[in-house]
Each structure stands twice: as C-alpha cells, then as structure tokens.
Amino acid sequence: MEQRKLKIGGIIDGVGWNYTGWRHPAIPADASENIDYYVEKAIQLEQGKFDLIFLADVSHIGPGMIPHYLSMFEGVSVLSALSMVTHSIGLTATIATSYADPFTAARQIASLDKISKGRAGWNAITSNPGGLANYSRSHLSKADLYPMKKEFLEIVEGLWDSYEDDAFIRNKKSGVFYDPSKMHSLNYNGNYFSVEGPLNISRSRQGRPVIFQAGTSLEFMDVAAQHAEVIMAPGNDFNFLKGFATELRRKVAHNGRSPNDLLMMPSHSPIVGETEKEALEKLKEIESRMPYGYRLPRPLLMGSAEHVAEKIENWYQEGVMDILLIRQDYPAGFEDFIKWVVPILQDKGIFRKEYEMNTLRGNLGLPYPVNRYTKQ
Numbered sequence: 247m248e249q250r251k252l253k254i255g256g257i258i259d260g261v262g263w264n265y266t267g268w269r270h271p272a273i274p275a276d277a278s279e280n281i282d283y284y285v286e287k288a289i290q291l292e293q294g295k296f297d298l299i300f301l302a303d304v305s306h307i308g309p310g311m312i313p314h315y316l317s318m319f320e321g322v323s324v325l326s327a328l329s330m331v332t333h334s335i336g337l338t339a340t341i342a343t344s345y346a347d348p349f350t351a352a353r354q355i356a357s358l359d360k361i362s363k364g365r366a367g368w369n370a371i372t373s374n375p376g377g378l379a380n381y382s383r384s385h386l387s388k389a390d391l392y393p394m395k396k397e398f399l400e401i402v403e404g405l406w407d408s409y410e411d412d413a414f415i416r417n418k419k420s421g422v423f424y425d426p427s428k429m430h431s432l433n434y435n436g437n438y439f440s441v442e443g444p445l446n447i448s449r450s451r452q453g454r455p456v457i458f459q460a461g462t463s464l465e466f467m468d469v470a471a472q473h474a475e476v477i478m479a480p481g482n483d484f485n486f487l488k489g490f491a492t493e494l495r496r497k498v499a500h501n502g503r504s505p506n507d508l509l510m511m512p513s514h515s516p517i518v519g520e521t522e523k524e525a526l527e528k529l530k531e532i533e534s535r536m537p538y539g540y541r542l543p544r545p546l547l548m549g550s551a552e553h554v555a556e557k558i559e560n561w562y563q564e565g566v567m568d569i570l571l572i573r574q575d576y577p578a579g580f581e582d583f584i585k586w587v588v589p590i591l592q593d594k595g596i597f598r599k600e601y602e603m604n605t606l607r608g609n610l611g612l613p614y615p616v617n618r619y620t621k622q
C-alpha cells in the first residue's frame with residue numbers, strides 16, 4: 247500500500263496563544279472576535295493546501311486567561327461562516343463532552359458537515375474541569391468524565407446513523423418523501439444520558455464528521471482507541487509521542503479497528519526564517535513584548551525552512567506525525583510556513599500540491615463509514 251502523505255492543519259486562534267501577542271503591530275487587537283481576520287486566515291490556509299482548520303476552546307474563563315480566550319467566537323458558528331468562503335479545507339470545532347448535550351452537539355456538527363458539504367470534524371474532549379461551574383454539573387467528579395465521554399460518543403455516533411444514505415427519495419410525482427424503514431431510532435439509556443432519536447438531519451458526503459480527541463491519560467486512551475480517528479497530542483517530546491502512538495495503535499487493533507485508521511496529530515508553533523538567524527530574530531521580537539527577561543521555550547520547529555522541513559519529514563517517517571498541526575506565535579507564522587516550508591515538503595513528495603478530494607475524510611485518507619443499519 248502506498249504510504250499516506252503528510253497532512254497539515256492550522257489552528258486559528260485570534261490574537262494568539264500567549265499573553266502579549268495582541269500587541270504586535272501586524273495583529274488586529276480584536277482578531278479573536280473579528281470575522282474578517284478569520285476569513286483571511288482560512289483562505290490563506292486553503293491556498294497552502296492545508297487539510298484542516300482546527301479551533302481549540304475553553305468552557306470557563308476568568309481574569310488570568312490569555313487574551314484570546316476572553317472574547318472569542320464559538321467554534322461551530324464561526325466554522326459555518328468559514329465554510330462559505332472555502333471549498334476543500336476541513337473544519338474542526340472543539341465541543342466538550344463533559345458539558346455539552348449529546349443530541350445538540352450531534353445536530354450542530356452534523357449541520358456543519360452538511361453546510362460545508364462534508365468537511366466537518368469534531369474534537370471531542372473532556373475539557374478542563376473549570377467548566378463544571380458553568381454547565382450546572384458541579385456534582386460531577388473527574389472520575390465521571392470519561393464514562394460520560396464514552397456514553398456521549400456512543401450516542402453521537404448512533405445519532406449520525408439515524409438515516410441510511412438512500413433514505414430520502416423526495417419524488418414529487420409519487421409524493422414519497424422518504425422511506426421510513428431507513429430511519430432509525432437510537433433508544434439509548436445510559437447512566438448520564440438517555441436519548442431516543444432519531445436525529446433530524448441525514449448524513450453528509452463524507453458519511454459522518456471525523457472524530458478528533460485530545461488527551462494523554464490511560465482513561466483517555468481507552469475511549470480514544472474505540473472512538474477517535476485523529477489524536478491531538480502535545481508535540482514537544484518525540485520519545486513520549488512514539489511510545490504513546492505505539493500503545494494507542496495496539497489498543498486500536500485490540501478493538502478490532504485498523505491502526506492505519508488512527509492519525510497522530512502533534513501540535514507545534516514553528517518559527518521559520520530564510521536563515522537560522524532570521525528565525526532567531528523573530529523569536530526575539532516576540533519576546534521583546536513580554537515582561538522584562540521573559541524567555542519563550544525554543545520551538546522544536548525553528549530555524550531555516552530546510553531545517554524545519556527535515557525535522558517534519560523525520561517525525562512523519564517515524565509514524566508520530568500523520569498530521570502536523572500548527573499555530574502561529576509569530577503573526578506571519580502561517581505565511582512564512584506556506585511560502586518557505588510547504589514547497590520543500592512538496593518537493594520531497596510527502597505533501598500534496600492539489601487537494602485529492604473535497605471532503606475532510608477524503609483528504610485525510612480515512613475510510614467512508616458505512617451506516618451501521620445498512621451494514622446489518
């Protein structure tokens with residue numbers, strides 16, 4: 247089998263993921279709630295042939311948070327808007343299983359999937375415990391969060407199969423709108439949720455949205471091995487990631503799934519220059535706006551474009567980076583990466599020059615999930 251090419255995603259996070267990024271002259275100070283900014287970045291990432299846009303989220307804020315989180319767009323809402331100005335790039339929103347309601351979440355992401363014609367992804371996370379205070383769930387302990395997440399995922403996946411692919415006939419002449427035998431209730435009764443179904447939206451061109459998950463614990467791995475297709479992981483420790491990926495793929499196989507259908511997606515904040523020196527100057531420039539004497543940890547992907555591309559190729563070949571997820575710490579982070587690093591990855595033959603498909607699942611090389619009732 248031909249090796250799957252490297253995939254690339256971009257996190258758009260407004261004014262950035264640190265405390266002082268908003269002060270940079272090239273960043274609109276209201277970028278986190280500025281739709282024009284998001285549109286510009288989305289188009290830029292699609293021109294760079296990226297596989298997906300990824301949005302992280304918070305469920306609880308307070309005075310100590312980074313500026314981006316203080317006033318920002320809700321994920322599905324802004325991705326619905328971005329779907330109208332893009333054509334092939336995937337759109338992945340984060341919704342926490344500890345706080346949201348599974349019927350509503352299934353409906354929102356499925357709608358995004360239809361609106362975008364098959365480009366939606368869902369990052370299903372337990373989230374940080376702070377959100378318990380905002381969602382009337384203060385009675386729950388951390389020990390509840392993974393059993394709850396498992397139920398949540400079973401429900402959402404079940405609801406996404408409510409209609410078989412040929413359920414809707416819509417024949418004006420005969421007056422037959424749909425085939426009731428191809429509509430299915432779920433009748434799920436769990437410890438945390440009970441949902442009858444069916445969901446009132448049918449499947450998209452990619453069958454159903456791609457499921458992403460982020461975490462590292464053993465409890466996380468057990469749920470991910472059953473339900474995750476993409477794993478977002480911290481990107482700073484190669485040895486950890488190698489062991490983590492090996493163990494997770496073993497668990498995936500143990501669950502009767504192909505380990506090839508699980509993609510590892512470490513996140514990075516590359517700083518690239520035409521030369522090593524130029525990259526270092528960019529890092530210093532970011533640090534110059536931070537409190538006196540503050541030093542940023544040196545990004546793993548920092549230096550000349552050739553150097554950064556070599557590192558990426560190595561991680562990709564080692565099986566720990568099926569998808570490279572980047573966020574920009576430096577305002578021109580995406581632009582630099584697309585201008586200098588992407589062409590090198592293309593020349594190496596490991597990254598696409600054109601989109602293969604226009605669904606997220608298709609571009610990621612993930613299989614089309616046959617509806618469970620059709621399969622039966």
Ligand SMILES: Cc1cc2nc3c(=O)[nH]c(=O)nc-3n(C[C@H](O)[C@H](O)[C@H](O)COP(=O)(O)O)c2cc1C
Pocket residue numbers: 301302303304305340342371372373374375460461462463464465466478479480513
């Ligand atoms: C790479 C990564 C990204 C994450 N992104 C988010 C996020 O966007 N929003 C959030 O509330 N929590 C996020 N989390 C936190 C997880 O939802 C979870 O609370 C955390 O991983 C602790 O769970 P664990 O110890 O079981 O892994 C992230 C975690 C990881 C490892």
